[in-house]
Amino acid sequence: MANIHSNISFGLVNIPVLLNPIIHNNDTSFNQLHTKCLNRIRYIKYCPHCKKEVKEKDIIKGYEYERDKYLTFAKNELDELKPENEKEIEIVSFIDYREVDPTYFEKSYMLTTEKKSKAYNLFCEALNKVKKVALAKTVISSKFYYCLLRFTPYGIIMTTLFFAEEVNMPDTEMNTKADAKELELAIKLINERSGKFEPEKYRDEYQDNIREAIDDKLNGQEVKKVKRKPKEQVNNLLDALEKSLKKR
Amino acid sequence: MNIWKMRDWTPMLLQEIFKPFDDDNYLFEIKFDGQRALIFASPSDVKVYNRHHEDITFRYPELQAIKEIVVKNTIFDGEIVAFEDNKPSFSRLQKRAHLNNIKKIAYESYENPIVFMCFDILYMGADLTMMPLTERKEILSQFLDNQVFIKTKYYYKEGKKVFKSIKELGLEGIVAKNISSPYEINTRSQNWLKIKNWREENFFIGGYLESGKAHVVSLFLGKYRASKFIFVGKVSMNQRNSLYDLLKREPLLKKSPFSNPCGECHFIAPKYQCRVAFMEWTDDGHVRQPIFKRAIL
Numbered sequence: 001m002a003n004i005h006s007n008i009s010f011g012l013v014n015i016p017v018l019l020n021p022i023i024h025n026n027d028t029s030f031n032q033l034h035t036k037c038l039n040r041i042r043y044i045k046y047c048p049h050c051k052k053e054v055k056e057k058d059i060i061k062g063y064e065y066e067r068d069k070y071l072t073f074a075k076n077e078l079d080e081l082k083p084e085n086e087k088e089i090e091i092v093s094f095i096d097y098r099e100v101d102p103t104y105f106e107k108s109y110m111l112t113t114e115k116k117s118k119a120y121n122l123f124c125e126a127l128n129k130v131k132k133v134a135l136a137k138t139v140i141s142s143k144f145y146y147c148l149l150r151f152t153p154y155g156i157i158m159t160t161l162f163f164a165e166e167v168n169m170p171d172t173e174m175n176t177k178a179d180a181k182e183l184e185l186a187i188k189l190i191n192e193r194s195g196k197f198e199p200e201k202y203r204d205e206y207q208d209n210i211r212e213a214i215d216d217k218l219n220g221q222e223v224k225k226v227k228r229k230p231k232e233q234v235n236n237l238l239d240a241l242e243k244s245l246k247k248r
Numbered sequence: 249m250n251i252w253k254m255r256d257w258t259p260m261l262l263q264e265i266f267k268p269f270d271d272d273n274y275l276f277e278i279k280f281d282g283q284r285a286l287i288f289a290s291p292s293d294v295k296v297y298n299r300h301h302e303d304i305t306f307r308y309p310e311l312q313a314i315k316e317i318v319v320k321n322t323i324f325d326g327e328i329v330a331f332e333d334n335k336p337s338f339s340r341l342q343k344r345a346h347l348n349n350i351k352k353i354a355y356e357s358y359e360n361p362i363v364f365m366c367f368d369i370l371y372m373g374a375d376l377t378m379m380p381l382t383e384r385k386e387i388l389s390q391f392l393d394n395q396v397f398i399k400t401k402y403y404y405k406e407g408k409k410v411f412k413s414i415k416e417l418g419l420e421g422i423v424a425k426n427i428s429s430p431y432e433i434n435t436r437s438q439n440w441l442k443i444k445n446w447r448e449e450n451f452f453i454g455g456y457l458e459s460g461k462a463h464v465v466s467l468f469l470g471k472y473r474a475s476k477f478i479f480v481g482k483v484s485m486n487q488r489n490s491l492y493d494l495l496k497r498e499p500l501l502k503k504s505p506f507s508n509p510c511g512e513c514h515f516i517a518p519k520y521q522c523r524v525a526f527m528e529w530t531d532d533g534h535v536r537q538p539i540f541k542r543a544i545l
Contacts, residue, residue: 215351218351218352218354218355229361229395230329230330230331230361230362230363230395230396231363231393231394231395231396231398233331233332233333233334233335234331234363234365234398236334237331237334237335237336237417238401240334240417241278241401241413241414241417244412244413244416244417245403245409245410245413
């Protein structure tokens with residue numbers, strides 16, 4: 001999903017930009033195999049009522065409005081409901097970054113321009129000067145988002161936000177009264193351990209172990225015998241050629 | 249220039265012509281579909297370079313076996329080839345050509361080994377490039393083949409016959425070489441000619457996209473398979489071709505007519521066809537090296 005074209009729209013100004021996802025998953029991907037034959041397994045969609053496999057064209061979406069009762073939606077019905085401003089990042093207001101709780105941060109994109117853009121540079125510099133972030137609305141692959149546009153030395157980073165209805169916060173705040181002496185001790189302990197955030201130093205220890213195990217397995221296979229002997233294949237080919245040449 | 253010491257030169261390259269021919273002054277070889285390589289071998293070391301004089305020795309550890317057949321500093325020219333079903337397989341070679349992880353390379357050199365199809369010798373204690381081709385071939389014939397080093401066969405005079413045979417076998421093409429020519433480094437020479445076995449087929453056009461270059465338009469090609477319209481690749485065409493005017497008159501579709509992904513373009517109903525020459529079908533079902541021939545109207 002690289003390089004989605006979009007536009008920052010801000011009053012009468014329009015700045016064409018590209019959205020580059022900067023977050024990617026570091027999980028090692030595995031395929032699911034059948035233990036017996038080591039072939040890839042496949043999911044089939046099955047209808048237990050009709051007792052048979054169902055093809056993609058015979059599937060529609062159903063919304064369960066009460067138990068076992070469905071409202072059906074064809075694909076084009078849902079398509080018609082899609083928001084229209086797909087190619088636009090519409091700025092709503094400028095806010096203080098610290099107002100936003102990090103719980104709401106979803107995914108980040110680098111906004112770049114195809115060619116050198118005066119408007120983009122100006123927008124960057126202005127954001128940097130006012131020390132504020134832009135709150136905006138946009139649509140990314142048919143999902144509607146509110147998002148933040150923030151100045152960084154690398155360019156503008158856009159971070160999509162969860163909606164309040166997607167974040168489950170408890171209804172009541174908690175009561176945090178503590179004994180003054182104990183509190184003093186706790187603060188002392190915290191101060192002794194204060195440090196810096198250095199993400200480049202943090203390793204995903206589980207993924208490191210998996211990658212190491214894969215390397216070990218690859219190494220173990222070195223002793224395996226050559227499966228296909230190319231020399232024989234060359235000879236077979238040259239024999240076939242000789243035969244073909246002699247025919248005439 | 250000492251070609252053993254100075255290694256930043258390019259091997260002799262081929263010019264393409266489109267018809268096989270018979271000629272007493274030429275010999276003919278199979279054109280193996282692989283990666284061109286120069287091998288600098290001595291009894292203690294083997295170095296492998298691609299045609300851009302990059303050292304690719306680490307990618308093909310099995311080629312170290314060439315040490316065993318040389319007695320002096322020797323330079324061989326040839327093609328690194330992977331085989332599948334008794335035929336050179338470019339896609340199988342590609343699995344090797346981009347590996348950087350040493351462990352993966354070691355594993356693949358057992359699982360998916362390659363051979364060096366040698367067709368010339370340029371140095372053996374001394375520079376041989378000024379010798380005529382037939383004499384270099386004579387010297388090369390003294391080297392014994394082993395599991396990774398195989399000398400290509402060649403046939404005198406009868407290019408047409410050789411081309412017919414490789415066509416039957418479905419190979420990439422033939423090479424015609426002037427038997428009295430020296431080895432010309434850094435040169436695309438008339439003395440070495442390639443005649444490729446192009447395949448031609450008709451394709452439906454399901455979309456088009458003007459490219460950044462002036463006057464070029466990419467046609468998105470498809471084939472019907474099992475009643476599905478499958479995207480199989482793109483081919484470039486000049487915008488001055490009248491086919492482009494016809495395509496532009498077609499109403500644009502909102503959705504891709506292809507049943508598999510192909511990227512963004514102006515989608516149109518597959519109505520017009522064009523004829524395209526190409527090298528082969530890739531493993532993932534695309535055309536390799538497609539060239540636009542003409543519109544089918």
